[in-house]
Amino acid sequence: MTNSNQKSTVLIIVNSNIRAGIEVSLSQYVSDLEEIEGYVVIVDNIDGGSPEALKAHMFNHYDLLSSSIPLVGCVLIGKLPVPWFGSSKKYPLDSFYMDIQGDWGTDDDGEIVSIPDQIIPEIWIGRLTAGGPLSGNEVELLNNYFVKNHKFRTGQLDVLDRAMAYVDEDWEPKGDYGLSSAYSDVTVVNDKAITDAFDYKNKLAENYEFIQVAVHSSAYEHTFKNNHAWSGSITNTDILNINPLSVFYCFDSCKAACYTENDYIGGCYIFSHGHGLAVIGETTNANSMDGPSEFYSLFGAGLCLGESFIKWLNQGGRAKYHKERTILGDPTLKKQAEYVFTKPVPPSDLRIES
Numbered sequence: 001m002t003n004s005n006q007k008s009t010v011l012i013i014v015n016s017n018i019r020a021g022i023e024v025s026l027s028q029y030v031s032d033l034e035e036i037e038g039y040v041v042i043v044d045n046i047d048g049g050s051p052e053a054l055k056a057h058m059f060n061h062y063d064l065l066s067s068s069i070p071l072v073g074c075v076l077i078g079k080l081p082v083p084w085f086g087s088s089k090k091y092p093l094d095s096f097y098m099d100i101q102g103d104w105g106t107d108d109d110g111e112i113v114s115i116p117d118q119i120i121p122e123i124w125i126g127r128l129t130a131g132g133p134l135s136g137n138e139v140e141l142l143n144n145y146f147v148k149n150h151k152f153r154t155g156q157l158d159v160l161d162r163a164m165a166y167v168d169e170d171w172e173p174k175g176d177y178g179l180s181s182a183y184s185d186v187t188v189v190n191d192k193a194i195t196d197a198f199d200y201k202n203k204l205a206e207n208y209e210f211i212q213v214a215v216h217s218s219a220y221e222h223t224f225k226n227n228h229a230w231s232g233s234i235t236n237t238d239i240l241n242i243n244p245l246s247v248f249y250c251f252d253s254c255k256a257a258c259y260t261e262n263d264y265i266g267g268c269y270i271f272s273h274g275h276g277l278a279v280i281g282e283t284t285n286a287n288s289m290d291g292p293s294e295f296y297s298l299f300g301a302g303l304c305l306g307e308s309f310i311k312w313l314n315q316g317g318r319a320k321y322h323k324e325r326t327i328l329g330d331p332t333l334k335k336q337a338e339y340v341f342t343k344p345v346p347p348s349d350l351r352i353e354s
Contacts (some may be wrong), residue, residue, distance in 0.1 A: 008072045009040045009065050010173055010332060011058065015078030016045035018131070021139035022077070025146035032153050036339070037304075037332055040069045042279045050110040051083040055097055062100050062123065071333055073124035073306045077142065079132055082182050082260060085179045091284035093258055094125045095323040119319040124306030124329040126278070129259040141271045149277055149330055152247060155341035157275055158293050161185065163210040166203060168195045171214035171252060171288065176300070178293025179212055182300030182335070197232030198222045204244040209336060211246045212292070217253030219261035222242035229348040243274035247336070248305065250280040252289045257281030257328055278305055286324040291315065302338050306331025 010033055014026070026043070033276055035037045042061065046054065053172035062071045074097065083096035084292045096104055097114055098121035105114035128145065151157045151278025165176045169192035189195060189203065200215075200222070215222045221235040249269055251257065257266040258281055269276040288297075298308035309327060313319040 007038065007040055007069045009042060009061070011061050011071055011074045012041060012043045013054070013057075013074060013076050013080060014043065014045050015080055018078045018139055018142065019045055021143045022146070025143045025150075026077075028150050031145050032150055033332060036153055039072075039332070047078060049081055050107055051096060052110055054081045055083075055100065058097060059121070060101050066133065068248065071123055072285045073126065075126045075128065075330065075332075078138070079129065081110070082100040083110075083112055085115070086284070089284070091255075091258060091324065092326070093323060094127070094326040095119055095121065095319065096238040097125050098123055098244040098313075099319070101325070115320070115323070118317060119323055121310050121313050121319050124310050124331045126306065126324045126327045126329055127259050128191070128329065129267065130271055133259060133262055133264055134271055134347075135176060135263055136271075140150050142352070143330075144273065145271060145277075148275060149275060149333075152275070152277060152333070152336060153339060155339065157247070157336075158191070158207065158245075159209050159275065159336050160207045161335070161337050162208055163212070164189065164203065164206075164208045164246075166190075166195065166200055168192075168215040170216070171226070174214065174252075174292070177212040177250075177289070177326040178291075178296045179210065180296075182294045182296040183210065192225070192227055194226075195231075196226040197222070200224065200234055201238060201242060204239075204242050204246070207245045209246065210248040210250070212250045212252070214252040214288075215230045217251065217256045217265070219255040219258040219264045221265060222256070236263045236268045239265060240272050243272045244269065245275050247275050248278065248333075249278070250289070250292075250295075251282065254282055254285040257326055258354045259326075264298075266328045276329075278327060278331065278333055280305075280325060280327055282324045283326060284324050287321055290318060290321070299335065302334060304332050304334045324331070 085093040102116040130141035163183040167190035223233040295312040
């Protein structure tokens with residue numbers, strides 16, 4: 001990673017078909033990254049192409065900038081090439097982009113056929129995939145996202161400095177998942193007589209900055225147990241109706257971040273009219289999160305979500321074990337407590353559509 005005195009670069013890659021429709025809100029986002037976060041920002045337009053071509057494009061920036069203002073991550077906005085992996089059931093694998101110098105094998109269709117013996121992520125990836133997979137107008141969804149992103153970074157969202165671990169019974173021994181390494185005020189809900197869909201819906205209406213969720217899931221819904229019996233589900237539609245107040249989510253839940261599925265539930269958390277801005281989750285059935293306290297220690301120490309994620313993956317070589325994990329939303333965000341609001345921020349010219 002970079003030292004504290006060295007500038008670093010964020011590459012934003014936008015599907016060229018939507019660029020004009022999000023130009024105003026994207027410009028505000030770029031300004032926030034430059035003026036508030038201190039990044040150098042490059043914005044490129046791409047339409048179509050293969051995963052290998054997109055990775056090569058990223059690598060060209062990575063290689064060119066390595067000695068001056070190193071590339072630390074890429075934000076992918078809109079429909080952009082998906083690196084597919086798997087035999088019987090294929091799924092997206094953004095580790096292909098994160099391990100930018102790794103030796104990955106692909107076939108003539110651009111699908112991944114072999115992965116390195118050791119995956120070493122050098123850059124983070126954040127996906128903002130709205131159109132197609134999600135119902136609604138893609139441009140409006142993205143504009144609304146960038147409005148609340150700006151409001152969070154400038155202290156205009158009502159966000160409480162506290163967190164919740166909502167842990168269904170199959171994950172009960174994990175307790176608070178290490179959230180107390182990042183937050184002094186942590187609520188743990190892991191009583192198997194309490195955790196169910198109805199209770200989780202009620203908790204989503206409460207104000208927490210970060211929620212760690214451990215529950216059985218598909219790309220469309222979370223399904224809970226209560227006293228060893230299945231006890232209801234919360235669906236993608238429920239999330240859109242509730243408009244949860246939390247900003248960050250980390251899911252120990254299969255497929256919750258599979259951004260290629262229609263109305264994928266991870267996307268509903270960040271593109272709803274709630275406060276959601278970032279999700280860490282899995283794109284397929286995957287391994288339960290190990291060493292979560294190490295991730296939360298990094299995030300609690302003031303690192304952004306993306307850098308915390310990369311460092312956590314590289315600790316103990318766990319990146320291959322967790323290769324299916326990805327970030328939906330903006331990885332440059334930090335805890336709101338890390339931002340200093342020294343003067344009033346004028347209201348944005350943009351408004352979230354109701």
